Amino acid sequence: MTPEARISAAIEVLDRVLEGQPAEQSLLRWSRASRFAGSGDRAAVRDLVFDALRRRNSLAAAGGALTGRGLMIGLIRLDGRDPAQVFTGQGHAPAPLTEAEAVGADDTAAVDLPHWLLPLWRGALGDDADLMAQMMTERAPVWLRVNPRRGDRQQAIASLAADGIDAVADDRLQTALKVTANERRLSQSTAYRDGLVELQDLSPQLACAALPLSPGQRVLDYCAGGGGKALALASRMQPLRMTAHDADPARMADLPARAKRAGVKIEVATGVTGAFDLVVTDVPCSGSGTWRRTPDQKWRLTRAKLDEVIAVQADILRKAAPHVRPGGHLAYMTCSVFEEENGAQIDRFLQQSGFTETLRQRWTPIDASDGFFLSLSRRDG
Numbered sequence: 001m002t003p004e005a006r007i008s009a010a011i012e013v014l015d016r017v018l019e020g021q022p023a024e025q026s027l028l029r030w031s032r033a034s035r036f037a038g039s040g041d042r043a044a045v046r047d048l049v050f051d052a053l054r055r056r057n058s059l060a061a062a063g064g065a066l067t068g069r070g071l072m073i074g075l076i077r078l079d080g081r082d083p084a085q086v087f088t089g090q091g092h093a094p095a096p097l098t099e100a101e102a103v104g105a106d107d108t109a110a111v112d113l114p115h116w117l118l119p120l121w122r123g124a125l126g127d128d129a130d131l132m133a134q135m136m137t138e139r140a141p142v143w144l145r146v147n148p149r150r151g152d153r154q155q156a157i158a159s160l161a162a163d164g165i166d167a168v169a170d171d172r173l174q175t176a177l178k179v180t181a182n183e184r185r186l187s188q189s190t191a192y193r194d195g196l197v198e199l200q201d202l203s204p205q206l207a208c209a210a211l212p213l214s215p216g217q218r219v220l221d222y223c224a225g226g227g228g229k230a231l232a233l234a235s236r237m238q239p240l241r242m243t244a245h246d247a248d249p250a251r252m253a254d255l256p257a258r259a260k261r262a263g264v265k266i267e268v269a270t271g272v273t274g275a276f277d278l279v280v281t282d283v284p285c286s287g288s289g290t291w292r293r294t295p296d297q298k299w300r301l302t303r304a305k306l307d308e309v310i311a312v313q314a315d316i317l318r319k320a321a322p323h324v325r326p327g328g329h330l331a332y333m334t335c336s337v338f339e340e341e342n343g344a345q346i347d348r349f350l351q352q353s354g355f356t357e358t359l360r361q362r363w364t365p366i367d368a369s370d371g372f373f374l375s376l377s378r379r380d381g
């Protein structure tokens, strides 16, 4: 596909997203109907769509309309190029610009967040709100977690390099590597296939590294999902009696294979009984800290959905807390930056429970990578 044809495809996908279809679904529909598109084309169209969704408001302002065409015109214009050179109507290029599109608008005040969210965003981030909103319009870096069960980070860097993937160590954490080139080759790489590295953002890695662990302890990952946190903890400390649980057990379907690849033991449980030294609740949330990776989520969130997820978080805390043994710890995690899901949620829990908070930390792209929150508390007795 020519670069112009890729723009036409992105316009088609974006129009469906703007009608309410989730971005992944819309991309899948396009790629199924476009057998001629190779993997490079699909990756390029995906990048265009996600870039546009990260900066939806400012691109629509620069392109003169909140439509697929408007977003692509805005993207090209804000890149310093002339959209008339791309919108030629030749071959598979999009139709030439209308008079209004050719003039465009320039609204440098547009913020790439839904209007209703601005007070929440500003309340949560204070002086960092504008910088964070800007950072959330950029692509997120890819981070890897080195699995000490399979090797150290020098071995991981060398193995990745042999597969043409560049990664650099990070001072903040022994296990963290930032990928600097050829991230798309990761899933085929030897280091990944042999369990030497796992995909995990720096911020949740820092949160997992902050949890208290001793050999032989019983740990429950109450909202295990695909097992990112369970795997990080089991890889950090062996032996560990790690149990994974999720309200939707189907979400843990890949966990046994991932644990095998990582060389760790994780028991997948459908129900939870007994008491644990550490209970981790990596709860469902707005995902506001990860909107660089899932930009359509920020436009799909509503006040009602946020209230719903906040109620689920409170319910999970209430159900998970009794599984902490006296003197044991409860870790509450979200990938959100909003106070209502983080500090305010945990404050309400602490008021009604026999737990004392020992650590509270939030990471953002300013000091780490994705927005992520951790509260750790100890059961008093």
Ligand SMILES: C[S@@+](CC[C@H](N)C(=O)[O-])C[C@H]1O[C@@H](n2cnc3c(N)ncnc32)[C@H](O)[C@@H]1O
Pocket: 222, 223, 224, 225, 226, 227, 228, 229, 230, 245, 246, 247, 248, 251, 282, 283, 284, 285, 312, 315, 316
């Ligand atoms: C943020 S995701 C977990 C991600 C996972 N820990 C990881 O690192 O890959 C939240 C998970 O909570 C689960 N969940 C939702 N409601 C729950 C409940 N009431 N009890 C337990 N798990 C729940 C969801 O099915 C989802 O898999």
